[in-house]
Amino acid sequence: MTSSSVPLWQDEPYSPRPPLQGEARADVCVIGAGVGGLATARRLLDAGLSVVVLDRAEVASGASGRNGGFFLAGAAPMYHDTRRLWGRERAAAVHAATLSAQQEVLEVAEDVGARSCFRVDGLLRLAVDAIEADDVRDNAAALAEDGFPGQLVAGDDLPGPLARPERVGLLFPHDGSVHPVRWLRALADALESRGARICEHTPVVAPPAADGDGVRVRTASGVVRCDRAVVAVDGDLAALVPSAGAVRPRRLNMVATAPLGGTVLPFPVYARHGHEYAHQTADGRIALGGFSDLDGDASWTDRAEVSGPVQARLDRWLLEELRVGAPVTHRWAGVVGFAEDPLPRCGPVPGSAGRVFALGGYNGTGHVQAWVASRVVADLLVTGASASAGLYATVDAGRR
Numbered sequence: 386m387t388s389s390s391v392p393l394w395q396d397e398p399y400s401p402r403p404p405l406q407g408e409a410r411a412d413v414c415v416i417g418a419g420v421g422g423l424a425t426a427r428r429l430l431d432a433g434l435s436v437v438v439l440d441r442a443e444v445a446s447g448a449s450g451r452n453g454g455f456f457l458a459g460a461a462p463m464y465h466d467t468r469r470l471w472g473r474e475r476a477a478a479v480h481a482a483t484l485s486a487q488q489e490v491l492e493v494a495e496d497v498g499a500r501s502c503f504r505v506d507g508l509l510r511l512a513v514d515a516i517e518a519d520d521v522r523d524n525a526a527a528l529a530e531d532g533f534p535g536q537l538v539a540g541d542d543l544p545g546p547l548a549r550p551e552r553v554g555l556l557f558p559h560d561g562s563v564h565p566v567r568w569l570r571a572l573a574d575a576l577e578s579r580g581a582r583i584c585e586h587t588p589v590v591a592p593p594a595a596d597g598d599g600v601r602v603r604t605a606s607g608v609v610r611c612d613r614a615v616v617a618v619d620g621d622l623a624a625l626v627p628s629a630g631a632v633r634p635r636r637l638n639m640v641a642t643a644p645l646g647g648t649v650l651p652f653p654v655y656a657r658h659g660h661e662y663a664h665q666t667a668d669g670r671i672a673l674g675g676f677s678d679l680d681g682d683a684s685w686t687d688r689a690e691v692s693g694p695v696q697a698r699l700d701r702w703l704l705e706e707l708r709v710g711a712p713v714t715h716r717w718a719g720v721v722g723f724a725e726d727p728l729p730r731c732g733p734v735p736g737s738a739g740r741v742f743a744l745g746g747y748n749g750t751g752h753v754q755a756w757v758a759s760r761v762v763a764d765l766l767v768t769g770a771s772a773s774a775g776l777y778a779t780v781d782a783g784r785r
């Protein structure tokens with residue numbers, strides 16, 4: 386069986402909206418129709434602002450529609466590592482913000498008729514050897530110390546094919562999985578019905594520029610004149626916001642199989658410090674990603690092209706770890722923004738006089754973190770202040 390290079394989630398009929406032709410005017414122009422751009426647009430509509438959203442391709446065509454479909458709280462590093470990296474207070478604030486963002490996402494999904502895109506069955510962080518098992522126990526202790534959920538599991542409570550005597554896992558009851566494209570297409574439709582204008586196949590060809598008291602956003606076939614602009618392009622951030630050089634594009638690989646006859650994974654699993662991640666979809670397929678460490682230097686690219694060696698390793702993992710021999714039907718890669726500290730970036734763009742804002746750099750765990758960052762950006766844009774502003778880093782923080 387040959388496999389499709391279209392991501393599983395995007396492999397459904399879709400009629401894109403027309404591109405922008407000529408001039409448009411709005412209070413805010415949002416560049417990027419992934420989760421970050423759409424979440425920000427939603428908050429700006431809530432504040433009564435008019436919004437135009439531009440995407441060079443389609444809604445959820447970037448990382449937001451090419452990802453693993455994990456709906457998880459927390460930052461990219463494990464919680465105990467974030468305490469060491471950022472200090473206990475900031476680590477706890479970030480973790481709490483992502484937990485409450487998960488709840489908000491589920492409420493919005495309910496409102497837009499997309500709650501069925503989410504399955505909150507819990508998620509297992511699995512230690513694959515004794516050394517990692519100690520690390521998982523340390524993480525469990527740190528979470529418990531700070532009052533966050535996370536339950537140690539071992540033995541028969543581990544999913545059958547992954548169980549080994551030396552293995553232990555940490556189950557997060559608030560996490561789960563999402564069909565990211567169905568969810569974000571539904572969100573985009575809802576924003577449009579509230580008055581947002583969404584233009585697809587509309588590449589922005591230059592960084593947003595000052596235009597009198599406002600901002601001008603130039604596209605391939607038109608221009609948006611607005612009071613403020615928001616750049617939410619994650620892996621492409623440095624292309625439109627040169628000061629965001631601390632966010633670098635990196636490709637990640639995924640495969641999906643044909644539907645299986647039965648349940649192999651009762652809940653999503655993150656294994657080997659989160660390097661591998663797999664879950665079983667509602668229609669019984671395994672969606673599996675990982676081995677970006679095997680991709681080495683080649684992974685640092687803005688091209689969403691699959692890596693042969695990584696794809697072959699994912700095939701082996703399916704067979705050797707999950708004992709799944711079903712054919713792989715989809716193979717794809719996506720590009721995400723990696724921030725070096727690794728703290729996501731959000732806030733005003735330096736030198737823009739507070740007229741241009743940016744968000745991105747979630748290090749491969751952006752579905753919920755972008756939701757948090759969108760709050761910071763929308764608060765700052767609308768009121769000039771945000772109670773969440775100290776969670777993440779500013780747009781120019783960091784070195785290359």
Ligand SMILES: Cc1cc2nc3c(=O)[nH]c(=O)nc-3n(C[C@H](O)[C@H](O)[C@H](O)COP(=O)(O)OP(=O)(O)OC[C@H]3O[C@@H](n4cnc5c(N)ncnc54)[C@H](O)[C@@H]3O)c2cc1C
Pocket residue numbers: 416417418419420421422439440441442443444445446447448449450451452453454455456457587588589590617618619620621625636637638639674718719720721744745747748749750751752753754755
């Ligand atoms: C393989 C893979 C697996 C992942 N797994 C998970 C996971 O399971 N859970 C999780 O939370 N996160 C995961 N992530 C990360 C997550 O998908 C991203 O962090 C998140 O989607 C980023 O959202 P975003 O809206 O900031 O960026 P994107 O979704 O990339 O959206 C940016 C948009 O900007 C548009 N754009 C770019 N340049 C321009 C331009 N010049 N003009 C106009 N439009 C432009 C793009 O077309 C794109 O649609 C994964 C990512 C990948 C690639």
